[in-house]
Amino acid sequence: MTEFISHSPDDTHRLAADLLERLPPRAVIALYGDLGSGKTCFVQGLAMAMGITEPVTSPTFTLVNEYMGTMPLTHIDLYRLSQPDEALAMGIEELLESDGITAIEWAERAEGLFPAHTLHLRFRTPPDGNSRIITIEEGVS
Numbered sequence: 001m002t003e004f005i006s007h008s009p010d011d012t013h014r015l016a017a018d019l020l021e022r023l024p025p026r027a028v029i030a031l032y033g034d035l036g037s038g039k040t041c042f043v044q045g046l047a048m049a050m051g052i053t054e055p056v057t058s059p060t061f062t063l064v065n066e067y068m069g070t071m072p073l074t075h076i077d078l079y080r081l082s083q084p085d086e087a088l089a090m091g092i093e094e095l096l097e098s099d100g101i102t103a104i105e106w107a108e109r110a111e112g113l114f115p116a117h118t119l120h121l122r123f124r125t126p127p128d129g130n131s132r133i134i135t136i137e138e139g140v141s
């Protein structure tokens with residue numbers, strides 16, 4: 001497990017850009033953390049580093065947004081789902097096999113559906129406000 005302390009949204013963008021350099025093809029990034037903990041900010045950092053100029057927002061109503069940069073970016077937000085059955089119904093298994101990078105917010109709602117090469121990023125907000133503790137682990141769940 002790797003732990004990273006971000007002191008600003010720019011720091012979180014830089015972490016995303018650094019990670020992007022090391023990602024395998026068809027990478028899956030599962031994002032966990034409360035509202036406002038920086039999950040979308042991280043995906044915005046990925047998008048910037050991939051040369052995507054469209055604004056990246058949480059796809060709360062559509063569940064999935066797809067962007068094209070130096071490679072495809074699939075951005076999923078499972079906030080409105082209550083259980084893995086609904087994730088299956090939305091076709092998450094196919095989405096997880098998308099070309100390029102797939103990033104999933106509220107990944108706990110698709111627990112058990114992630115491939116073994118998934119990177120799990122957990123975001124925590126310490127009481128001081130602008131810092132975020134971000135841990136990175138690779139594995140199944």
Ligand SMILES: Nc1ncnc2c1ncn2[C@@H]1O[C@H](COP(=O)(O)OP(=O)(O)O)[C@@H](O)[C@H]1O
Binds near residue numbers: 036037040
């Ligand atoms: N170090 C930091 N990393 C990421 N976001 C931060 C940080 N410090 C403050 N913020 C702010 O926290 C909010 C994170 O929002 P967002 O990325 O939408 O969270 P989430 O998608 O987890 O709900 C943004 O308003 C961002 O400006």
Ligand SMILES: [Mg+2]
Binds near residue numbers: 039040058
């Ligand atoms: Mg979000």
